[in-house]
Amino acid sequence: MPRRLKFTISYDGTEYHGWQVQPGLATIQGTLEEVLSQIEGTRVDVVGSGRTDAGVHALAQVAAATLHNPIPTMNLRKAMNRLLPRDIRVLEVREAAADFHPRFQAVAKTYEYRIYREEICPPFERRYVHHHPYPLDERAFCEAASLYEGTHDFTAFAAADEKDSLGATKARTIFSSTARREGARLVYRVRGSGFLKHMVRNLVGGLLEAGKGNLTLQDLAALLRNPAARKLGYAVPACGLFLIGVEYE
Amino acid sequence: MPRRLKFTISYDGTEYHGWQVQPGLATIQGTLEEVLSQIEGTRVDVVGSGRTDAGVHALAQVAAATLHNPIPTMNLRKAMNRLLPRDIRVLEVREAAADFHPRFQAVAKTYEYRIYREEICPPFERRYVHHHPYPLDERAFCEAASLYEGTHDFTAFAAADEKDSLGATKARTIFSSTARREGARLVYRVRGSGFLKHMVRNLVGGLLEAGKGNLTLQDLAALLRNPAARKLGYAVPACGLFLIGVEYE
Secondary structure, eight states: OOEEEEEEEEEOGGGSSOSSOOTTSOOHHHHHHHHHHHHHTSOOOOEESSOOOTTOEEEEEEEEEEEOOOOOHHHHHHHHHHHSOTTEEEEEEEEEOTTOOTTTTEEEEEEEEEEEOSSSOOTTTTTSSEEOOSOOOHHHHHHHHGGGOEEEEOGGGSOTTOOOTTOSOOEEEEEEEEEEEETTEEEEEEEESOOOTTHHHHHHHHHHHHHHTSSOHHHHHHHHHSGGGOOOOOOOOGGGEEEEEEEEO | OOEEEEEEEEEOGGGSSOSSOBTTBOOHHHHHHHHHHHHHTSOOOOEESSOOOTTOEEEEEEEEEEEOOOOOHHHHHHHHHHHSOTTEEEEEEEEEOTTOOTTTTEEEEEEEEEEEOSSSOOTTTTTSSEEOOSOOOHHHHHHHHGGGOEEEEOGGGSOTTOOOTTOSOOEEEEEEEEEEEETTEEEEEEEESOOOTTHHHHHHHHHHHHHHTSSOHHHHHHHHHSGGGOOOOOOOOGGGEEEEEEEEO
8 A cells, every 4th residue: 555654854964965855966856765765665756845956954844655564653763763874854644645745735835034143153063054254234124124024925035047837827825924033043934825045044144234334124125015126046055954844724 | 682472362273284384284373373483574483381282272372473563463463364254363461571482381271072962063164063963871970070180190181292391290180170052052161280182082082981981980080090091092082172261479
């Protein structure tokens, strides 16, 4: 009997060319497929809740695969973690509905972006933050964050080569968008119905421009109202970005 | 005029073959010498407070060098951090006495060893902890830690190839030796007059053996009283070890 399984996965994306399989390159999806295929004894496909770019991390990415192997979920988790490199960990394996699809059925995703504000970035943080020690109006940065909340056409915040596989619309709903200081870090957290390619990094880029005084709140609001006018093109480095979690009904 | 300079340095030791220069291998000392030589325009030697092994980290290692370049210390720090890889950071540069020697003049050093106790080690922690999720009597581990305090002959806790450059004695004074749980981590901290090669890792190895029930407190005490009897040989992995600081008069 085929079993549909839901995997919750954490990874340090530093050494990977992103989530999606690419021939000859180390990717998260490719590494998971290798390990599951080894356990299953035949080729296994893994579907994720969405792609993460090269260098982006995940506290709890969600993926699914169909296996015939009757191994109990806890043992499967242990077997996977024994075979996986230490920068990818399976946190949980659960039985799922036969039609479970991590991308189409996701109702919300949360991302976090971490900016390290002090002059010297500790060596132990460097893989997990964007180091930006330069002058910044953090109050303007935090105030601008709430502008993104609501349903907007985020074309201006998408990658130039964004292709919207869900149809023509680039409208997305942002449920919450907030930023605050946590020690040496300025942390931006956004929860939304879905995100376009590079969207979170462009959202952060917009906030940084607001904090630098290069964009006013009105400028940012105009990008949401008149998205076709231009691409923002301020994507910040991948290393500060974490997929925090994916929600389902 | 030659200037003696004191450097406080933090590094992620994961990618390095330890502190000491080795031909053809990346080391902390070698990397610092390259960068300082580049700034000075001629070969500069760097002396550290002591060697750290391959993979060992430092929150605040101390080193010294003599330069003729009159560059202000703050600018020198910035120039070094621009040239150094991001896993080595110069935290501070200060003018020092002409005869300042980071090893001979050190009066105390503090090390910390971090053991990750939960079943799944987060990808973001893996480079900075020893993952030991197995059963352990942590109370016995913590109780045993205080045994090391005082002045003892630590021969039984030294590397097999330890050569004591300070003379024949392998006596060292441990000012404090404590362990406690901090969230998912069991953290051992030791402050002493000096440490033999591999000594901290063998001290931790002894505590782990106590926690596993393989050594009693009496067994550990006997190793301190009768050091020549045998080598402990329980050195734990380097990745959990941090040099926390070096003290001077």
